[in-house]
Amino acid sequence: MSASTSLPADLVADPIVRIAADLSVIAWERMSAWRSSLGTDLDESVIDTKTSPNDLVTLADAQIESLVRGYLAAARPGDRMVGEEGAEALDPVGFFDREFLLRLHSFDPVTGRLAEVTDTGLNGDGPSGGAPGRASESSGDAPTGAVRLEWHVDPIDGTVNFVRGIEHFAFSVGVLRAPAEAVDAGADSSADVPAAGSSGGDPAGDWLVGLVASPGLGATFVAARGRGAYRVEGRLFDRMPEPPGTADAAPAPTSAIRLSGAPAGLSGRLLATGFAYKGDNRARQLAKLPALMDGYDDIRRCGSAALDLCMVAEGKVTCYAERGLGIYDYAGGALIAEEAGAFVHRGGAGGPTAAADSAEELARLVETI
Secondary structure, three states: OOOOOOOHHHHHHHHHHHHHHHHHHHHHHHHHHHHHHOOOOOHHHHHHHOOOOOOHHHHHHHHHHHHHHHHHHOOOOEEEEEEEOOOOOHHHOOOHHHHHHHHOOEEOOOEEOOOOOOOOOOOOOOOOOOOOOOOOOOOOOOOOOOOOOEEEOOOOOOOHHHOOOOOOOEEEEEEEEHHHOOOOOOOOEOOOOOOOOOOOOOOOEEEEEEEEEEEEOOOEEEEEEOOEEEEEEOOOEEEEEEOOOOOOOOOOOOEEEOOOOOOOOOOEEEEOOOOOHHHHEEEEEEEHHHHOOOOEEEEEOOOOOHHHHHHHOOOOOOOEEEEEHHHHHHHHHHHHHHHHOOOEEEEOOOOOEEEEEOOHHHHHHHHHH
């Protein structure tokens, strides 16, 4: 059962979590700015979010992805980013004002640039020096022996909800540590393709951090491998004190809710799912729905896979299953559900993705969907 607690100190100090928090506040700020400009008069060209290069929501998606790509290019230049929109990198330093930049974990006020974060705690040799979780000025090359990560980013998951003013939309990021042989050093991808050697399924490697930030719900969900899943109200960026040992370290812990799925004995079972936009794919999904619903009392469809998975973590729905997702759709939410105790199957690009309350039900959902 979910319970009030505080974020663990080691999670708060984790440089990967802190970078993810920076990315989420960049997205949160831009989602809020774009949403206020949309207004209430929505024509078909705005609602159909993925068909026109002049579509306003496509522009919002692309701008957020560009800023995230620009941040990661500076803070983690040796890593690989996989995004939905294929947008070119945009340096946040030239976009945001200094007051905003000063809050970012990676911003160096002396140089006025984003600095490379070399200390991830994953390099095998321990921290690279300096205070925990702080940035160091980049030399332009990834340090020898540094772990290269993959950042799978969905700038706005639930774009139709976003443009219509429905609160179920979110920024999502999942961070993967790929095996050394699967990493193309310095590679950067703008398409939703599996990592090298993954044969079209979920990328090989360990999912380390998942974060889903929803301005509409006013909440951020975060999980780190082996350290649990949490919900914090508002932006994680605003809730994270400086890590222990730094001059600005905050003494008070960050309040959060530890997520552990549905409480034992809760009556009724709800299944979350989603449907394709295209009629032929949707027809096949609808044909499978009666079998998929076996053992459930009702269905929920909120329009955001990332938030569906977070609802499994919260226990608001019992299970989730959907086919046809991109890896970036579930990258953040799947780890959050898993760390809350759910059994999770990641479907890769287009395969069956599911989260369930038992291994048996997970297998059934994957086979049925």
